Amino acid sequence: MIEKHLTDILNYFEKEYPKEGCGVIGSKNGETTWYPCGNQAEDPEEGFELNSKDYLQAILASDEIEAVIHSHPDYRPDPSDHDISTCNFLNLPYYIISIPNKEVVKLLPGERETSDAKERLFTRTVS
Amino acid sequence: MQRNVYLHGQLANFGKEWSVDAPLMSDVIKLIDCQTQGFRKFLIEAAEAGLELSMVVDEESIETPEELLLENKKGDVHLALMPSGSKRGWGRVILGAIIIAVSLWLGMPEGATLAEVWAGEAALHTAALLGMGIGINIAMAGLAELMAKAPSHEQGPDAGLFNGPDSTVIQGTPVPICYGKLLIGGKPISVNFKASGITGTTGGGGSTYTGIFDSIYSDNRDWLNDLMEINKDQYIVTDQE
Numbered sequence: 545m546i547e548k549h550l551t552d553i554l555n556y557f558e559k560e561y562p563k564e565g566c567g568v569i570g571s572k573n574g575e576t577t578w579y580p581c582g583n584q585a586e587d588p589e590e591g592f593e594l595n596s597k598d599y600l601q602a603i604l605a606s607d608e609i610e611a612v613i614h615s616h617p618d619y620r621p622d623p624s625d626h627d628i629s630t631c632n633f634l635n636l637p638y639y640i641i642s643i644p645n646k647e648v649v650k651l652l653p654g655e656r657e658t659s660d661a662k663e664r665l666f667t668r669t670v671s
Numbered sequence: 672m673q674r675n676v677y678l679h680g681q682l683a684n685f686g687k688e689w690s691v692d693a694p695l696m697s698d699v700i701k702l703i704d705c706q707t708q709g710f711r712k713f714l715i716e717a718a719e720a721g722l723e724l725s726m727v728v729d730e731e732s733i734e735t736p737e738e739l740l741l742e743n744k745k746g747d748v749h750l751a752l753m754p755s756g757s758k759r760g761w762g763r764v765i766l767g768a769i770i771i772a773v774s775l776w777l778g779m780p781e782g783a784t785l786a787e788v789w790a791g792e793a794a795l796h797t798a799a800l801l802g803m804g805i806g807i808n809i810a811m812a813g814l815a816e817l818m819a820k821a822p823s824h825e826q827g828p829d830a831g832l833f834n835g836p837d838s839t840v841i842q843g844t845p846v847p848i849c850y851g852k853l854l855i856g857g858k859p860i861s862v863n864f865k866a867s868g869i870t871g872t873t874g875g876g877g878s879t880y881t882g883i884f885d886s887i888y889s890d891n892r893d894w895l896n897d898l899m900e901i902n903k904d905q906y907i908v909t910d911q912e
Contacts, residue, residue: 550740564758566754566755568754584756585755590758590759591755591757591758592755592756592757593723593753593754593755594753594754594755596725596726596732596751596753597727597730597732599725599751599753599754600679600725600727600749600751603679603680603751609680612754614756616758616790619758619759623756624756624757624758626721626755626756626757627756627757629720629721630720630721630722630754630755630756631756632720633681633716633717633721633722633752634680634681634722634752634754635681637752638754648774653862663736668868
């Protein structure tokens, strides 16, 4: 799914460097489109959060959001706890691309648990 | 005023399109919560998972919780959970948590003051009280994390070991080795702040449901004071060799 748009994605992420770049892939009538989104995180070099308006435009323009893609500038492309947790909750595959190494890691929902998953589960059970 | 509310993504499970008569943004969330089962719980779980709730009204996104209470926000509303993440560890969820809390706060029965709710003395329905507790706790955890800045290191001549952890906790500062009978506290090597309750902890961005336990065990909380009383003596004088 991502291969077709990889050049555009990498160009966008390199333009955003050293900030984390982010965006989504949406599908309409079987065709996938890459929607780059602004990063409205408090500290855009350490995290990402899709710009609400850009994200909404992507949602309205497509039938379904297929994947969330973001970059890890100057860092390994492994998903962090926050990435894993949000990926599992949204039930959307995450692609993480390290810049400038251009390594791609795919994270499927439910594939991994956060390192403190047991602790969180325990708290929820107790309460 | 009559307006359409569109729910996207995971939220669409609670109805894709709503036509509501709600002048305030907070009323929109409250209204959907009243009509569906588990909307509030879902939003709280999303905030715990580290997700922000995005609200776009008439092509303008809501940036601060105060805007939830403005009546001049007209037009259709789009609600979605915004994908987010951090390079390392956990990011903070502030706005989403506050949006939930503000919406729930206004769901308080009329005539109940804040103090009464905190003390658990108001004759509220138990479920309403528990829901409030969770919402408030999430917001408090977010706020507390926001306020807990990294310890500062004073560079001036006033900085000293005995000023407290603020002035000494920094990478590379020497660790003193003391001999004899000491009448001082230890030197913290690492200080970690975590917003948590009595019953257990969650990772950053999460919260514990102190509100529930506070209201249930408010009468039996003396055991905690007793515990602290017993242990107090052990920490005043430390013998070291």
